[in-house]
Amino acid sequence: MPQNKVQVPRISDAVAASLEKRILEGSLKPGDRLPPERELAAELGVSRPSLREAIQKLASKGMVQSRQGGGTYVTNRLESTFFDPWQDMMGSHPNLREDLLEFRRMLEGQAAEWAAERATDADLQRLTQAFAAMNAAFDADDLERRAATDIDFHQAIGEATHNALIGHLSAALLRLMQDNIRLNLGELKSIPAAISLLKSQHAAIHAAIVDRKPAAARAAAETHIDFVRESLAQSLRSAARRETAERRLNTEFSASSLS
Template sequence: MSNKVQVPRISDAVAASLERRILEGSLKPGDRLAPERELAAEFGVSRPSLREAIQKLASKGMVQSKQGGGTYVTDSLNSTFFDPWRDMLGNHPNLREDMLEFRHMLEGQAASWAAERATDADLQRLEQTFSALRDAFASDDTEKRSAADIAFHQAIGDAAHNALLGHMSAALLRLMHDNIRLNLGELKGIPAASSLLMSQHESIYKAIAERKPQAARAAAETHIDFVRETLAQSLRSAARRETAERRLNTEFSPSLSV
């Protein structure tokens, strides 16, 4: 048996470091890697070794070079989950309830872990996303509200410091982007819904900032429960209105008159 110590290749070590940044969310889908010269200097390696490391990641589908220059992080870790469910969500509206039920479980745990594990940088990001969310809810722009809502919840998912949960949260929120926008649009028509939603988000934010895991979980679950129940009521009201309108149109249709 050989007693030789296996020394890792420089390119393998660099590839592993970059891969770790992608897994932990420091490098997100769409992010451009720093220029080759800067990265080589940061890692203290030669440019050929850096190129070899990047090629290793490219062979895994984690990064790709784009025409015009630059290497970018792909969404390969999320797309395998996202693509088939996006079509099914559009074709089967009842999946909205299942998605909200799953969010109840996922986001309750994420908020609890975030309250335990968030770093100062995580809390700073959470404060920024909460402030942006508050500004968005002060406007009447549903698209702006939706984007701010997603950013806030993703900040919580990242602050949980669980790579799998962070990527699953990103995939789920990306999947539900149109659904969240639709939910917020429907909730806008319900009196006091906006102020209640903002109050719920504030409760989640404060519980995490104050390092209260149980309170953070409860606040996140309460928020999702409110959305589920309020949307259910809204959809039932819409169904009743449609039924009443059909009856009215049928009763007064000229073709049915005596």
């Protein structure tokens, strides 16, 4: 009677799984370049042909791609499948912003709670670094830097949950909200009390996670998103009023030029 043979995994499959895990957990992010072939093969303890085969497996899944000029880079496929269609619809259906913020409240509240429960020392160190960078950006008059560090802080929380779906959904959601975050911060930068509120809200989230207080972390994150929702609504109303005023001014200027 023939015996079933033990299936020994191919080295390239094991290497591909190892690299895929790094992408899933966020150790390798979209846009990151893989280390040079020689270094990566030595790090993983495999031959370069096995490494090349593994990278080709990931490329066939769309997880990495080679770029002109050399180098293999992580793609944003895990996020773009969510991001791309919703970005198009956001432009056509502005009311989706409110649904998006409602979903963000749910996601970030849960993320903060789990981060407080699950974050490792390395996660907390990374979160604290992101928090410090964000505070420095908020103290400087640099809107782009404020928006970028704000996103980095919230993404660090998402990844500290050690839930791959939350980490990648959070990244996609923050990309969708990037223009709105920039608009909101632009409107608020002229209001010192609002900036102070944002900083205190972020501080409350950071402190609750570092002190490992899950309920407090969730409450702080939800309070922050509630403030963001209201201030963004005000920002959009202000932007609409400015556009209306400019159209009126241009109409009056055109009429006076013709008379």
